[in-house]
Amino acid sequence: MQLIACPWCGPREEVEFTYGGQAHVPYPDDPAALSDEQWAHYVFFRDNTKGRFAERWNHSAGCRRWFNAVRDTTSYRFQRVYRVDDPKPVTP
Amino acid sequence: MSPRIPGADLPEHPDALWRNPEPKRSYDVVIVGGGGHGLATAHYLAKNHGITNVAVLEKGWLAGGNMARNTTIIRSNYLWDESSGIYEHSLKLWEGLEEDLGYPILFSQRGVLNLAHTLQDVRDSVRRVEANKLNGVDAEWVEPDEVRKICPVVNTSTDIRYPVLGATYQPRAGIAKHDYVAWGFARRASEAGIDLIQDCEVTGFTTQGDRVTGVRTSRGDIAAGTVALCAAGHTSVLTDMLGIRVPVQSHPLQALVSELLEPVHPTVVMSNAVHVYVSQAHKGELVMGAGVDSYNGYGQRGAFHIIERQMAAAVELFPVFARAHLLRTWGGIVDVSPDASPIVGRTPYENVYLNCGWGTGGFKATPGIGWALAHTLAHDEPHPLVAPFSLDRFVTGALVDEHGAAAVAH
């Protein structure tokens, strides 16, 4: 069970958080302009990276804020957490 | 000498299981992933289609992924026609598998109860039972007193947090011994001349236009006529190498086992509302699955609060389990698709076939998907049973949404 560093509250138990999948998948500017395939990719397709993965978390039983994190999906270790309005960190 | 404990003894494995050959330079078919699906596909390629110039590449030890880690529940009582089609075909194969493989796979048709705890559970259950009947799948709705007759240790008191309002019952469902199943397929495939290559990790693909010409592996390059991806939780690692996007997410899924106990639990019980699925395996151990850990993870382990919650649910539904002991926990990697149905079929590469997204349903599908995928590879055309599970359903919107409707995982 992880100790997750909420950017707003500090380290808290994993049970306080909910997972939100891949980060930096913006809602399309104009969905109507997308092909069915492009739209399907927005709706259903997410990266499933083995290794460092930028993803969304919500401190749902705490401050209820969404934030982003880079986490290694093999070791589960968080590399860093950052606010949703921060740019995606460059990871090696 | 005291009398033997019933069930404590497992049948012996055979003296010979498989060869450990060096990989050849080229095969007609390369199956990536030596788990249950890959091995079953290899077996049926040889048996049904006479195709034996085949390699099964396994990055670790054969059947060491989800095949070795699942809770071995076999059933076919799925809601939608497409799902019950493939799972019922699989169940029929299970019923003859011991003979086919010549291996004591301990397939035990002890039935499965899917409990209903809310009025909506009841509606969903009846809906599924009625659909099963019309699809020729054995299924019935049973009231709480019948639940108690089928599995006396279920708490059917009305005085619990979520009382049991009834259950669906599939008598032909059951369990089998996972390693025996995998090894049975492996032995038959190996006997047929198919090469099972362990410690052989695929590190890349060689391509020419829209064809894959071979795989790069930790044991050298291997040319391939046709490639089948049977890598479950690691599918995305392979499709990323090919530049194919596949809508699956890999999650940790934990399971656990107790010590050996005298028989108390004669069937398989599953509950979604009070999240439990449990059977008492052949030697007497209670085998249980836990919930899926929420985050993506390839670590084959999960968080302990999932196990604690699982234990709370188990003791709530089975009060006699209180002083059973957790002996071992472990985790697998389930590849979950958006509609909780598998993704099988063509890819943008004309000679690469995909088989993934089985989530928690992979084990029970093993013979069925092996059969259908072998057919698909042999005929270069998706078998009718897997055709509805194509990748393009996510574009058209014609999903086979099993979690919304069937409301039963695993």
Add this chain to the structure above:
Amino acid sequence: MSTPFRTAEGGRIDRATTLQFTFDGRSLTGHPGDTLASALLASGQHQVATSIRLGRPRGISAAWAEDPGGLVQVEEPFPEPMLLASTVELFDGLVAHGLPGQGRLADVPDSARYDAVHHHVDVLVVGAGPAGLVAALGAARAGARVALVDEQSEAGGSLLSGTDRVDGVPALDWVADAVAELARHPEVLHLQRTTAFGVYDDGFVLALERRTDHLGAAAPRRVSRQRVWRIRARSIVVATGAHERPVVFADNDRPGIMLARAARTFLHRYGVLPGREAVVFTTNDSAYDAALDLARAGVQVQAVVDARPAGSPQRRAECERAGIRVLSGSVVTGTEGVERITSALVAPFTDGEVGAASVIPCDVLLVSGGWNPAVHLFSQARGRLRYDEVLGAFVPGEELDGLAVAGSAAGVLDLAGCLADGQRVVRAALSALAIVPAADDRLPSAPEPVVPAAPLVLWRVPDTSEAHARTQFVDLQRDATVADIARAVGAGLRSIEHVKRYTTIGTAHDQGKTSGVLTSGITAELLGIPVQDTGTTTFRPPYTPVAFAALAGRDRGRLFDPERVTALHDWHVAAGAVFEDVGQWKRPRYYPQPGEDMETAVLRECAAARTGVGIIDGSTLGKIDVQGPDAAVLLDRLYTNMMSSLKVGAVRYGVMCGVDGMVIDDGTVLRLAEDRFLVLTTTGGAAKVLDWMEEWVQTEWPDLRVHCTSVTEQWATFPVVGPRSRDVVGTLFPDVDVSTEAFPFMTWRDTALDGVPVRLARISFSGELAFEVHVSPWYAVAVWQRLLEAGRPYGITPYGTETMHVLRAEKGYPIIGQDTDGTVTPHDLGMAWAVSKKKPDFIGKRSFARPANQDPRRKQLVGLLPVDRHTLLPEGSQIVEFVADGELPPPPVPMLGHVTSSYRSAELARPFALALVKGGRERVGDTVHVPVNGTLVPVEVTGSVLVDPEGARRDG
């Protein structure tokens, strides 16, 4: 009752008190401080059970959790399966019997309590042996917050088994001082009888404290029997010691054969002699201590059999002084005896060759094949193991962040070394935490260790025949032998995981504590590869078995999941309501009057609402207060219909979809002000919808100036429903003009009742004239009762969810989650009117344009009327094409859809249903079949609105 093997003195037992217990039906005695195992041995009983597959007698072979032989079932005070005699502390009245490896569960529920505690520390030390105590003292003296947990009943670890001295005093005196000092540090938590069984991420350790088991029937009922400690440690020191490893030889499973250290433990800690005539078989120096101690205690030590060609010159001299024969370059090749060993077969062992055996009589055979560091927790933390050629064991092979291994768990096997290692490791841990060691943190002294002769790594004595290999037991609990491993390797298996599964070695109760490394060694030997390449199977939690109930803790019964009840719950109970679980809520389903079943009660309740007036507690409806200048923008984006055009004071029904275009929730929206809306959701969808709003606002549209707050619990809600509802509401709120003109449908008004603010809304989920009354839950009971009073002249009738469902279904109003299943669009529900064509986009809109959404065969919500005007279709029933001969064809039978809701209607005087049917709206007027209990029931497809389709009743 006699205890012939109890020593005259010594041991850490309370000889002044005698405890009675029963084992296998025999009445026996022991003392406080005994374990069941030591008490059995004191009575001369080694055999505990027979083995699971072969029925061979098996006995106590170790003094703690690594024992594969002593499995017992406790019967009194409460049945518990599969415990180890070596770990069950003796208490008065214990009733137990031996088990061949399969336990029995109680057939009555366990009434004991279990709980869990969270604890946070700087340093967690696991194990209170010499290394662990030094580490805990070092951390405590430095002012760190410390937890020290140890699985035994008292601290000391290996020191409890011997005669060591520390700081010039008997080691256990030093232990007592250390424990006393730890108790003086306020920031130290010291728990004995507490097993750290799992290591998880970020310093999270699970430990099980056995709080009352040792008290037997005297255990206080109000104290939890066992407690799970969830410890979050910044740094973990693993000082869990080492398990002695046996050597495998033929017939190595007979009762009376035990690990050498265990014999010392039974002697020194429990005052018990394991036998009268001992043979000691070893590959290393440590077992000589057992030989010498037993000899000193009066045991006839027949021989020390040392597999090493030159043995140990130093220890040989000590033995000779004590009159003990040492046979170096020799091995035990087999044993004799049935229920107890009677002799050992000892043969010369030269260059791997075994010579002719001679027979040495004995009643106990002590074995030592070296030591396996207890690396379980390190390995659980995903530390890599390294095979140590000298020890013949796997040791920690890397440094981990936040977890370090000290003492014999790290392969340090002498006392002075363990003390020093404990200090070294804890200082490194403190340093990483920037905590400075105390100036007075002194390393205790121990005698300079004698450099031992090099151990020999010997997994098994070479088998002299095939028959031998079949009784060379590797895993006693699984009756698995060297022959089984040989078969596995012969079958083509190379991976240790395959060997484990083929032989089942390591899968039993002890999870391979003694057999695991042996299997790696023997497999490597058979394959001719290095042991490092074979490796180990994976170490998984828990370290030792943990009762399900302990992990369930308090989350059982009513506490399994919180029950949510409304402010009126007590009133509902008093009114005799039958409840339904809706999400976590308890909702009244109906209120039966004496003699009524559900059907009659619901027909009565429905009739009241359709012809007079009814009232329902709708407080569970989700309510979200959406405020801010951009509140309307947010709702326009999330609802399929337009919310920004809603006027203040008005109400609008809305539908919400996921990005996939499927309906996820519905409800009414009240515009309270230009910048403020009250959003009502379904009962089950409340939390989900709030989360949904927050997710979009925070992650996609942070520019929107809007805040969303749950006010579900801040408003009690009572729909007053029926043609006479205006009279009731008008009577109770005389200041409100309740006429249709002044208070039209889909508007709301604020008012007050005796100074209590009340909001009224003309919303109807039944098609009847209706007023929703919203009030603070603090006044809910009073307002509800005032409404009942005001309604008494009109026969106001409280009704539950069942009646609500019937009323809404008669009007064709869907329930999201009942009439939908995540695959249904607003169009499928016939709600195209609720999908804005003006808005350029909203969540889900793009998905409506996908090919599958254009399919005319999509399932659509329709009504169904059984033609016989009598049959109530079971909800969930499937629908098939009309079959002319009324006989269901053989499967597969194509399905058209299913019945989502089905009721008897007082209004229609017949049963009816709602259903999702392929191309349903095109099929209105068709007759189709519904299989019900084996017969085909003809039903007519109708529109979904069956009562008052023209909407004439909503204004009364």
